[in-house]
Amino acid sequence: MDDVLLSVRDLVVQFPTRGGILTALDGISFDIKRGEVLGVVGESGAGKSMTGAAIIGLIEPPGRIAGGQIHLDGERIDNLSMDDMRAVRGKRIAMVFQDPLTSLNPLFTIAEQLVETIQTHLNVSAKEARDRAIALLDDVGIPAASRRIDDYPHQFSGGMRQRVVIALALAAEPDLVIADEPTTALDVSVQAQIIDVLKRLCSERGASVMLITHDMGVIAETADRVAVLYAGRLAEIGPVRDVIKDALHPYTHGLMGSIPTLAQEDDRLVQIPGAMPRLTDIPDGCAFNPRCDRVFDRCRVERPDPMPHGTRQVACWLYDEQQIKAAE
């Protein structure tokens, strides 16, 4: 396992509130290998973005990492000081946010923002930084980059701005890019292009990608492996092909069923009954048990941890080996 770039172990993120402590992430563990694209899916509020924020060390106070460890390249990063973490951000882990219209500072030119980022992390002259910036803009597919670099963000379209954002994220050649719903705010016609640019540039540079999205289609086309989150817990993780073809966890199964396909004959899409519980009242046992169509007694009292199953890990008592043996 020496090609593991990022390892997250038993990550717990909590928010102290007036009504008690909210646990936003509850014991998440996964690895990202060098050069791999890991998709992270789940409903709104499942903890996808929170996981990204925790890795890059930008959880909004009063939220905090209350347990677990994060290692980057074998080095622990979840307990670094502010200054040490700042050297990791941008340089080794970069982030692309959801909305390109608000991610760029409206009062600075693209050149100013790119050059500042490059010079923060790399020891280069202003001239070199500018040349690098132009090359980056070229790479992300901005036409006439050397001319447009001195424009302000508002002079670019949404898709072009997201390309600029990607260029900014890649400015210091990071090892890992966390893309938090990078296409959600864009036109459908532009989404594929952006994902393309992101994937191509990262694989050219050997960077790993953590692609957070709720679009299973994007995951299917882009990711090598996929992690499914539910109510702040990991439900299932495994190679994309396996997960999509044959979802193990009943939640993943429901999630796949809700994707429309051309071959589908029914008028209505399959829908998982109920809604994800709020973080304040997560049920005992498995968080999914009230909505699960294969629930049994154990699910209501005992919480399943992810257990290995073939190429995958799944947090569901249906796949507990002892349970299966006992049933036989």
Next chain:
Amino acid sequence: MLAFIIRRVLQSVVVLLVVGLVAFSLFRFVGDPVDNLLGQERTIEDIDRVRSELGLDQPFPVQYFRFLQGVAQGNFGVSFRQGRPVADILAERAPATLELAAVSALFAIVLGITLGVYTAIRRDGWLSNFIMTSSLIGVSLPTFLIGILLIYVFAVELGWLPSFGRGETVRIGWWTTGLLTESGLKAIILPAITLGLYQMTLIMRLVRAEMLEVLRSDYVKFARARGLNQRSVYFRHALKNTLVPVITITGLQLGSIIAFAIITETVFQWPGVGLLFINSIQFVDIPVMASYLMLISVMFVVINLIVDLLYFAIDPRLSASRGGGH
């Protein structure tokens, strides 16, 4: 850009005409200047003679028109009380007021922005809470009371600073400055703080509120995620975005600093145009009052124009959309 400036200047002229009209009609109710000029022993002939000399026997629109005619030629009339051209009197007094306003504006802006940024960054620190709480005092105490309190503490009890006047002044051309002598500098401290304290707390609270808003924005998050250093995130990326709304308020506040100087100048017997105006009211010195009001409104208008131009300098989005004033 040029078209914008020309349009604003034309608008300003209209504003000035209206201000002049309002001022002139108000003065009719202030009293009869002839009473003060001639004293008890006057005859009806004297009164008529003075009236026609000063043009007061003309109907109101004619008086107003004559005043405007004079102003357009740079002639603000002659003070009833001092018998000297108003332009000379104002030129004599204006440096004192402008210096006082400039120093207190500087005090308000520098301290207001610094403390605003500080209290936004250290949102829950005890010092921030202390500053925020004490700023309420600055907002709620009336100017004259602050002046009197400062005089009591620093002039009467401690004896560090003078309680009135402008100290020694130095002449540079027609401008007299108190900023180059020690007594002049000492003398300006208390009035400047008095005049600027309210604006300072206002700017500080505004900067803080805007800054907190900006610090929550996506581009600040993204700047942090790129590992930019704290100083750049706060003072380059966040502060510049904070300044757009702050400039609007600050611009308007600068205007009122000059206007409110009347009270501070009275408390500290500061020999500026504000004090001149108060004295002129007592003597119904209409040319002085009218010129003073015109001067203040010209300053307001100019400051507003500068504020609008500053927007263009700071926010590149405006030059694209060709903003047309408010």
